[in-house]
Amino acid sequence: MIVEVTDLRREFVVRRRAGRLRRTRDVVAAVDGVTFGIAPGECVGYIGANGAGKSTTIKMLTGILVPTSGTVRVCGLEPVRDRTTLARRIGVVFGQRSQLWWDLPLRDSFRLLGAIHRLPTSAWEPRLAECVQLLEMEPFLDTPVRQLSLGQRMRGEVTAALLHSPELLVLDEPTIGLDLLSKERLRAFLVRERAERGTTVLLTTHDLPDIERLCDRILVVDHGRVAFDGDLPGLVARVGAERVLVVDLAEPGPPLIDVPGTTLRAVEADGLRQHLAFRKEDTTAAAVVAAVSARVELRDLAVHEPAIEDVVRRLYLE
Amino acid sequence: MADATTAQAYNALVRSRVAAQASYRASFAIELGSQVLLVLIEFVEVYVVFHQVDALGGFDFAEVAVMYGLSAVGFGLADMVVGHVDRLPFYVRTGTFDAFLLRPLSALGQLVTSDFSLRRLGRIGSGVVVLVIALAGADVDWTPARALLVVVTPLAGGVIFGAVFVATCTIGFHVVEGMEFANAFTYGGNYLSSFPFNIFGTFIRRFFTFVVPAAFVAYLPTLALLGRSDPAGLPGWLSWSAVPAALIAAAAAGWIWRLGLRHYVGAGS
Numbered sequence: 001m002i003v004e005v006t007d008l009r010r011e012f013v014v015r016r017r018a019g020r021l022r023r024t025r026d027v028v029a030a031v032d033g034v035t036f037g038i039a040p041g042e043c044v045g046y047i048g049a050n051g052a053g054k055s056t057t058i059k060m061l062t063g064i065l066v067p068t069s070g071t072v073r074v075c076g077l078e079p080v081r082d083r084t085t086l087a088r089r090i091g092v093v094f095g096q097r098s099q100l101w102w103d104l105p106l107r108d109s110f111r112l113l114g115a116i117h118r119l120p121t122s123a124w125e126p127r128l129a130e131c132v133q134l135l136e137m138e139p140f141l142d143t144p145v146r147q148l149s150l151g152q153r154m155r156g157e158v159t160a161a162l163l164h165s166p167e168l169l170v171l172d173e174p175t176i177g178l179d180l181l182s183k184e185r186l187r188a189f190l191v192r193e194r195a196e197r198g199t200t201v202l203l204t205t206h207d208l209p210d211i212e213r214l215c216d217r218i219l220v221v222d223h224g225r226v227a228f229d230g231d232l233p234g235l236v237a238r239v240g241a242e243r244v245l246v247v248d249l250a251e252p253g254p255p256l257i258d259v260p261g262t263t264l265r266a267v268e269a270d271g272l273r274q275h276l277a278f279r280k281e282d283t284t285a286a287a288v289v290a291a292v293s294a295r296v297e298l299r300d301l302a303v304h305e306p307a308i309e310d311v312v313r314r315l316y317l318e
Numbered sequence: 319m320a321d322a323t324t325a326q327a328y329n330a331l332v333r334s335r336v337a338a339q340a341s342y343r344a345s346f347a348i349e350l351g352s353q354v355l356l357v358l359i360e361f362v363e364v365y366v367v368f369h370q371v372d373a374l375g376g377f378d379f380a381e382v383a384v385m386y387g388l389s390a391v392g393f394g395l396a397d398m399v400v401g402h403v404d405r406l407p408f409y410v411r412t413g414t415f416d417a418f419l420l421r422p423l424s425a426l427g428q429l430v431t432s433d434f435s436l437r438r439l440g441r442i443g444s445g446v447v448v449l450v451i452a453l454a455g456a457d458v459d460w461t462p463a464r465a466l467l468v469v470v471t472p473l474a475g476g477v478i479f480g481a482v483f484v485a486t487c488t489i490g491f492h493v494v495e496g497m498e499f500a501n502a503f504t505y506g507g508n509y510l511s512s513f514p515f516n517i518f519g520t521f522i523r524r525f526f527t528f529v530v531p532a533a534f535v536a537y538l539p540t541l542a543l544l545g546r547s548d549p550a551g552l553p554g555w556l557s558w559s560a561v562p563a564a565l566i567a568a569a570a571a572g573w574i575w576r577l578g579l580r581h582y583v584g585a586g587s
Contacts, residue, residue: 064419066584080583087422097413099420103338115330116421118323 001073002168002200003038003061008070009224010056030056032224033070040167043194043201045215049312053224054204058172061202062092075167088117091161095173098153099160102146106137106156109145110163117164124163131159134189151182158186162193169193171203175210187213208305220312227315239314241306242277245288249274250297259291327423331431339436346437353440357390361448364512375514376549380455381540382514387449388536389512392475394445398438400430400480404497404504407490410582419583426484426575445472458543467539470561475511475535477564481571482507482530488578507532516549523550534563 010031018024031053038044048054059065060072063079063086072079077086093099100109114124132138135155140148148156154174161169171190175183191214193199205211211218211232218235220228228235235241244265247256252270256262259276261283266275278288285303292298339346364386368379377385406429409415418428449472458464486500511532515523527533534556541548542557 059416062420064416064583083419084422084424087420092420094413094416097417099417101334101338104334108334108337112330112334113421115327116423118327118422 001037002040002075003036003202004071004073005037005057005061006035006071008034008057008060008072009068010053010060010065011068029068029224031060031067034221034224034226036219036226036229038200038202040200041194041198042217043203043215045211045218046202046204046221047206047211047218047312048204048221048227052221052312054221055172057221058092058170058202058204062090062170063087088164089166090168090170091164091166092170093154093157093161093172093174095154095157095171095176098145098157100145100153100156103144105142105144106148107141109156109160113160113163119164127163127165128159131162131189134192135159135185151178154178154182154186158189162199165197166199168200168202171201171205173204173206175205175207183207183209190214208311220315222312222315227312235311235315236280236306239311240279241311241314242279243285243306244304245276245278245285245292246302246304247274247276247289247292247298248272248300250299253296256292256295259288262288324423328427328431331428332434335431335434336436339434349437350440353437354444357394357441357444357448360390360512361386375517377514377540378456380452380457381544382512383448383452384456384543385514385536385540386512387445387452388471388475388539389508390445391442391449391472392535393479393508393511394438394442395472395476396479396483397441398435399476400483401435401438402433403429403483403487404500405432406487407494407497410490411494415582425579426572429487430484453543456544459545464543467542467558467560471536471539474539474560474564478531478535478560478567479504479508481564481567482532485571485574488574491578491582503530507535511535511537513537527552531563531567534560 008031009029011027011029014026014028016024016026030051034053034057046054046057056065060067061074061079063083066080074086075089077089079086099113100106101112104112110124110128114121117124132141135158137152137155137159140152143152145153145156158171158174161171169190175186178186187210190201194201194214201214203210203214215232217231218228219226220235228238242263245262249272252272253274255264255267255271256274256276257264262276262278264274265277268274276288276292278285289298289301361383364382365379367374368382372378374382406415409418409429409432415425415429418425421428453468482504486503487497489496489500507526507530510518510522510526515527515533515537518526523533527538538548538552538557539560541554547554548557
């Protein structure tokens with residue numbers, strides 16, 4: 001196991017004003033008895049709503065935060081005690097916090113990180129060249145980081161985390177705020193990274209396509225506890241995650257109650273807009289569209305993917 | 319961990335900071351000039367005092383100017399190398415400090431090398447000028463030991479102020495808005511250290527000798543240079559003890575830093 005977490009718990013003290021002078025002191029468990037292991041080469045999606053304890057867990061895995069109780073082992077090390085040794089063996093990307101030097105050209109950040117990791121130029125330069133080519137970073141390699149777009153900066157962050165060829169890559173919200181093309185480019189890069197090097201990946205995300213493309217396993221956390229541990233089809237089967245096709249008709253029509261593989265969820269404006277829910281296993285969006293347009297004239301349509309928050313909420317409604 | 323590659327890593331970090339400053343030439347020149355001006359204005363304050371009186375605590379103008387010069391150079395060195403550690407609360411708030419913890423280097427080392435304020439050379443330069451002129455005017459009976467003392471004292475003063483900077487910045491680990499409190503020790507200590515300590519009250523004198531060792535920066539070494547004993551009664555060997563005082567201060571600052579870091583890692587943000 002490259003990551004071993006046993007009965008992990010982390011409490012925070014929350015002080016609140018109660019009245020003019022009195023303050024109350026509440027102990028809140030952000031992570032409340034989490035146990036899991038990650039085998040080398042796995043890609044695990046760590047998902048849950050905001051405040052479910054994802055970032056707190058990641059901070060404990062990377063040595064930024066001490067657990068209140070329980071044990072953490074990453075690469076056989078104790079993260080807080082062996083912080084600097086561990087830092088040379090893992091790569092971490094926090095979507096919201098930069099590892100790069102905002103006032104230096106991107107290229108200089110990589111040179112500095114190479115020095116910080118005590119790597120000879122011969123060790124990190126080929127790696128950088130590979131990332132630059134795959135992530136198409138050449139055009140902005142000499143641009144100061146503060147002038148990069150979010151998508152460009154995120155490609156830089158991922159490269160920065162991989163420069164020292166870590167065994168474990170931890171990504172906290174790597175695709176947050178990125179446009180579709182940037183997200184897809186990053187996913188394709190990570191898929192290749194795993195295939196070529198067998199890097200173990202742990203990522204948190206709110207983006208279901210991230211999980212579909214990248215993860216062989218999902219850990220759902222809720223209220224500081226593991227609510228589900230398994231693969232995506234298993235999760236979808238358990239909670240019945242549905243995609244929804246919203247169709248706008250050219251003129252008001254009858255409710256589309258008998259389209260194969262779908263359930264009519266809602267009808268708006270006398271049938272001008274209708275919501276059809278379906279499961280990935282039963283049919284495809286294309287088949288549903290074909291079946292609908294055979295009956296009525298379509299003006300517009302949209303497909304809504306199940307949101308992770310939805311999936312997690314359903315898991316808890318069970 | 320203090321091997322050659324670690325030194326190279328810090329060297330690369332500091333050089334990148336210097337390069338980043340060099341890319342803003344105009345603002346660098348202005349800041350450098352303002353640092354020179356700052357020292358001159360501070361020094362005018364000492365001059366104005368002596369326009370009214372002939373001696374301060376039994377020391378004449380040239381002797382107090384020696385204290386001022388030693389203090390200015392020592393503080394300038396500390397300010398250049400570690401003064402920016404007072405940005406710790408900002409780094410904690412923005413998450414930059416977490417990025418430090420994700421790299422295989424000491425967090426304090428990264429904080430110290432997160433900047434290298436070359437503009438402080440202005441303060442150091444004008445401090446050296448004041449010191450040299452004042453030494454020429456003061457009645458110093460030069461011996462090899464005293465010559466060595468003049469060279470070593472600003473370095474020890476730099477270490478002492480550096481220790482005060484590091485120790486007080488750790489307040490940023492405990493409370494969000496604490497830097498004004500910290501400034502009382504760093505800038506306050508610098509202000510006090512350029513005056514003869516016997517003019518202060520007992521509490522201030524003891525606090526800034528034995529808790530924050532500002533007296534070792536200029537006042538006590540100046541006594542040794544002049545061959546005088548402390549009018550307030552401190553033993554004579556203390557006048558030669560700037561270096562041990564600096565080492566003790568540095569060790570204490572390191573301990574306070576580790577305490578703060580442990581609190582940060584323990585409490586989270």
